[in-house]
Structures are given as structure tokens and as C-alpha cells.
Amino acid sequence: xxxxxxxxxxxxxxxxxxxxxxxxxxxxxxxxxxxxxxxxxxxxxxxxxxxxxxxxxxxxxxxxxxxxxxxxxxxxxxxxxxxxxxxxxxxxxxxxxxxxxxxxxxxxxxxxxxxxxxxxxxxxxxxxxxxxxxxxxxxxxxxxxxxxxxxxxxxxxxxxxxxxxxxxxxxxxxxxxxxxxxxxxxxxxxxxxxxxxxxxxxxxxxxxxxxxxxxxxxxxxxxxxxxxxxxxxxxxxxxxxxxxxxxxxxxxxxxxxxxxxxxxxxxxxxxxxxxxxxxxxxxxxxxxxxxxxxxxxxxxxxxxxxxxxxxxxxxxxxxxxxxxx
Amino acid sequence: xxxxxxxxxxxxxxxxxxxxxxxxxxxxxxxxxxxxxxxxxxxxxxxxxxxxxxxxxxxxxxxxxxxxxxxxxxxxxxxxxxxxxxxxxxxxxxxxxxxxxxxxxxxxxxxxxxxxxxxxxxxxxxxxxxxxxxxxxxxxxxxxxxxxxxxxxxxxxxxxxxxxxxxxxxxxxxxxxxxxxxxxxxxxxxxxxxxxxxxxxxxxxxxxxxxxxxxxx
Numbered sequence: 001x002x003x004x005x006x007x008x009x010x011x012x013x014x015x016x017x018x019x020x021x022x023x024x025x026x027x028x029x030x031x032x033x034x035x036x037x038x039x040x041x042x043x044x045x046x047x048x049x050x051x052x053x054x055x056x057x058x059x060x061x062x063x064x065x066x067x068x069x070x071x072x073x074x075x076x077x078x079x080x081x082x083x084x085x086x087x088x089x090x091x092x093x094x095x096x097x098x099x100x101x102x103x104x105x106x107x108x109x110x111x112x113x114x115x116x117x118x119x120x121x122x123x124x125x126x127x128x129x130x131x132x133x134x135x136x137x138x139x140x141x142x143x144x145x146x147x148x149x150x151x152x153x154x155x156x157x158x159x160x161x162x163x164x165x166x167x168x169x170x171x172x173x174x175x176x177x178x179x180x181x182x183x184x185x186x187x188x189x190x191x192x193x194x195x196x197x198x199x200x201x202x203x204x205x206x207x208x209x210x211x212x213x214x215x216x217x218x219x220x221x222x223x224x225x226x227x228x229x230x231x232x233x234x235x236x237x238x239x240x241x242x243x244x245x246x247x248x249x250x251x252x253x254x255x256x257x258x259x260x261x262x263x264x265x266x267x268x269x270x271x272x273x274x275x276x277x278x279x280x281x282x283x284x285x286x287x288x289x290x291x292x293x294x295x296x297x298x299x300x301x302x303x304x305x306x307x308x309x310x311x312x313x314x315x316x317x318x319x320x321x322x323x324x325x
Numbered sequence: 326x327x328x329x330x331x332x333x334x335x336x337x338x339x340x341x342x343x344x345x346x347x348x349x350x351x352x353x354x355x356x357x358x359x360x361x362x363x364x365x366x367x368x369x370x371x372x373x374x375x376x377x378x379x380x381x382x383x384x385x386x387x388x389x390x391x392x393x394x395x396x397x398x399x400x401x402x403x404x405x406x407x408x409x410x411x412x413x414x415x416x417x418x419x420x421x422x423x424x425x426x427x428x429x430x431x432x433x434x435x436x437x438x439x440x441x442x443x444x445x446x447x448x449x450x451x452x453x454x455x456x457x458x459x460x461x462x463x464x465x466x467x468x469x470x471x472x473x474x475x476x477x478x479x480x481x482x483x484x485x486x487x488x489x490x491x492x493x494x495x496x497x498x499x500x501x502x503x504x505x506x507x508x509x510x511x512x513x514x515x516x517x518x519x520x521x522x523x524x525x526x527x528x529x530x531x532x533x534x535x536x537x538x539x540x541x542x
Contacts, residue, residue: 078385
């Protein structure tokens with residue numbers, strides 16, 4: 001018994017300290033001790049939350065002393081979050097009070113009819129005349145009907161109220177569903193946009209990676225002169241196609257091309273030499289080479305016609321200069 | 326066009342890296358809280374609640390959840406950087422960081438708690454927070470959310486909450502009311518108090534979530 005009392009006193013003291021903490025009236029040291037307790041002990045934190053609920057309720061029920069009320073308003077009610085807590089409590093207490101009042105009315109109606117019946121049939125009142133009894137019975141029948149009717153209406157009212165709550169919950173769920181669906185739509189659109197952007201980027205990269213530049217060269221331009229063709233090759237170019245226009249038509253089956261720098265250094269591995277008809281009705285030889293083989297320099301292109309026995313005959317010379325690479 | 330694409334791509338890459346870094350830091354934080362993932366998540370939630378309560382108590386007009394996240398972020402960065410955290414209790418460590426944040430905030434805003442003397446002798450007529458922050462519209466919203474959240478509770482719990490918190494008023498009346506209710510529920514007043522307040526806590530969480538959803542819209 002004594003242990004129970006001690007526990008109760010301890011709980012009451014703890015509650016008081018927690019209230020003082022929430023009202024901001026503890027010393028710094030006491031505050032720090034309490035904070036360490038509620039950070040490390042689950043029960044303590046739960047108790048603090050309960051004390052907070054009760055403090056708010058007491059404020060709303062005007063159960064706080066004038067002094068505590070001041071502390072509450074100036075030190076507890078300091079953030080919108082706390083203000084919201086108080087407002088939620090106000091709405092909840094109002095709803096709970098209304099529910100309680102409705103329930104009490106219903107109980108009282110039922111109880112008052114039970115009382116009347118008891119009074120009529122009490123032993124000391126047996127001398128009451130039968131008229132009273134008869135009217136009592138009539139009243140009882142009528143009253144019972146009234147009570148039943150009242151209870152039926154209340155039950156209907158409660159059912160309607162429950163349906164309304166369910167309806168609101170349903171509306172809420174639909175709103176949430178719609179929100180989710182809108183969000184998904186938005187995400188899908190974003191996804192599509194992003195994919196479109198990526199596709200554009202890929203296409204752009206593909207086109208730039210396959211970039212081929214074609215330069216048309218005419219024969220006979222003098223080596224070292226100012227009239228030589230100048231080739232400007234952009235940095236992302238990979239392949240150069242040289243179109244060597246022929247001065248006249250030749251009957252060679254194959255052709256060979258040699259390209260060398262002004263210093264006489266030959267460019268190796270020239271492939272894909274083929275003949276092409278030009279727009280002006282003449283013929284040209286096409287030769288392809290990797291762009292990285294050409295640096296800023298002057299170049300000489302020599303074209304050989306190959307006879308059926310493989311002998312080469314020089315049939316043209318072309319000059320060009322690579323700039324700004 | 327190519328330049329713009331390049332810049333966008335660089336931005337996206339940078340954001341991706343930031344997100345990856347945050348994920349890494351968050352994973353490290355959870356690992357620090359507990360090696361078991363479920364326990365770590367539970368621990369995280371508990372700590373967040375305590376930090377939030379702490380900041381609500383200490384600072385005015387601040388979002389306590391944002392500040393709680395700030396504490397987590399600081400710890401996560403420290404762990405990821407490999408700083409030694411010499412503590413056996415993560416909660417106490419988090420509390421230490423939270424205290425530093427409060428001090429910094431007070432220093433920065435030149436704000437100090439009002440002294441008792443000033444508060445009691447020269448009280449402001451207005452509460453610290455403008456009551457207009459919660460208007461009728463907000464109250465109606467809370468009412469709607471409350472109805473929704475009450476409907477989500479099992480019938481017995483709903484009835485308990487309404488009975489426990491309904492019909493209260495003066496302290497003396499409250500005490501009698503609770504005793505009667507405890508008899509009805511065949512339990513002690515203290516157990517009933519605990520059950521009712523836990524349910525109320527759940528209701529408040531539910532209302533806050535609903536309000537947040539509506540506000541987002």
C-alpha cells in the first residue's frame with residue numbers, strides 16, 4: 001500500500017515537472033535532465049506527450065491558473081505547430097462533447113420512462129386508483145412507442161452520420177487516388193519529355209559521329225601557289241572524302257591515289273578508291289581517309305591509272321592545304 | 326543547342342551525384358542507428374519525434390521537422406566522413422547536436438526565452454502566435470479530417486476516445502468522469518488514460534497527415 005502511494009507521489013511529481021517543462025518554468029539544469037530522460041526512455045517520452053495533451057485540454061477547459069495560462073500562451077504556444085495542436089484539441093473536444101451530450105439525452109429519455117413505471121408499481125402506491133394505473137399503462141404504451149420511435153430515429157440519425165463519415169472518407173480516398181493519378185500522369189509526361197530529349201541527343205550524337213566531309217579538288221593547280229584548295233576541317237569530323245575531278249575520260253579499270261605532305265611524308269592506308277560520275281557529266285575518283293590523318297599542312301595528291309597488268313600511270317596531280325583543324 | 330544540352334546533362338549528372346551522396350549518407354545513418362534495417366527505421370522515427378518535440382519547445386516559429394532533419398543530416402555527414410562518434414547512445418548524441426542548433430539559432434536571431442519577471446509583470450496581451458493563423462476555414466478542415474480519421478478507427482476505439490474526452494470540464498468533474506469510465510471498461514483510471522491518449526496521438530497524426538495532403542493540393 002505504502003509502495004503504491006510512493007509510486008503515485010512519484011508519478012504526480014514527474015507530471016508536475018513535465019508541466020513546468022512545457023510551460024518553460026524549469027531551471028536550465030532541470031530542463032537538460034528532463035530532455036535527456038525523454039530522449040533515452042520511451043515511457044518518459046510517452047508520459048510527456050500525455051501531459052502535453054492534458055495541459056492543452058486544461059487550457060481549453062480554462063482549468064489553468066492565471067499564471068500558468070500566461071506561461072502557456074507565452075511559452076508553450078510559440079509555434080504554428082503547437083497552435084495547430086491546440087486547434088485540433090479544440091475541435092476534438094467539441095466533437096466528443098457533442099457525442100457525449102447526444103448519448104446522455106438518449107440515456108435520460110429511456111431512464112425517465114423506467115422511473116415512471118417503477119413509481120406506479122411501487123408497493124406503497126398500490127392504493128392509487130385504477131384510473132391512474134390504466135392511464136399509466138396507456139402512457140406507458142404510448143411512452144414506450146415514443147421511446148422506441150426516438151431510439152429508432154436516433155439510430156437512423158447515427159446511421160446517416162456514419163454514412164456521411166464513410167462518404168467523406170470515400171471522397172477523401174478518391175481525392176487521394178486522383179492526386180496519385182495526376183502525379184503519375186505528370187511523371188509519365190516528364191519521362192516522355194526526357195526520353196524525347198535523350199532521343200534528340202542520341203540522334204545528334206549519331207549524326208555528328210558519322211560526320212563525313214567531302215572536298216572537291218581539281219587537277220593541275222600549281223604546287224606552292226595561292227590557288228590551291230583550302231580545306232577547313234571541323235574538330236568532330238571523322239571521315240574525309242576527296243573528290244578528284246578528272247580532266248578527261250580515262251579507260252583504266254582501277255585507280256590508285258597517293259597523298260603526301262609538302263615534306264614528302266606519305267599518308268598510308270588509303271582505301272575505298274572508286275569512280276564517280278560528276279554533275280557536270282565528267283568523271284571523278286573518290287577517295288576516303290580518316291580525318292585524323294590530316295594535320296595543318298600542304299598536301300599533294302597523285303592519281304595513277306592502273307592497267308590490267310597492274311602497272312600504274314600517273315594521270316593527275318592535286319594540291320590542297322588543311323587549315324584551322 | 327549542343328552547349329545547352331551539355332549544360333543540362335551536367336546539371337542532371339550533378340543532381341544524380343547529390344542524390345546518390347544523400348542516399349549513401351542516409352544508409353550510413355540508418356546503419357549507425359541499428360544494424361537491423363527495421364529496427365533502424367523504428368529508431369529513426371522515435372528520434373525524429375523526440376527532436377521535433379524538443380525544437381517545438383525551444384524555438385519559436387520554426388518548422389520542427391525540418392530542424393530534426395537537419396540534425397540527421399549533420400550526423401549522416403559526420404559518419405560518412407568517417408568522424409569518430411564517441412557515444413554509446415545515439416539519442417543523446419542527437420540531442421547534443423540539436424542543442425547546438427538551438428544555441429546557434431538564438432545567437433543568430435538574438436532571441437532568448439522571456440524572463441519570468443518580464444512575463445509575469447509585463448505580460449503581452451497577445452499570445453506569442455497570432456491566433457489568426459488558424460482561421461475558420463482551417464478549423465473546418467480540421468473538423469473534416471477529424472471525421473475522416475475517427476471513421477478509420479475501430480468502433481470500440483472511437484467510442485472510447487469520444488467518451489473519455491467528451492463530458493470533461495472542471496478538474497473535479499474530470500476525475501469523477503474518468504473513474505466511472507474506468508469501471509465501465511473494467512480497467513484502472515491510469516490504464517484508461519494511457520489508452521485514450523495513445524488513441525488521441527494516433528488521431529492527431531492522422532489529422533496532420535490529412536491536412537498535409539490537402540495543403541499540398
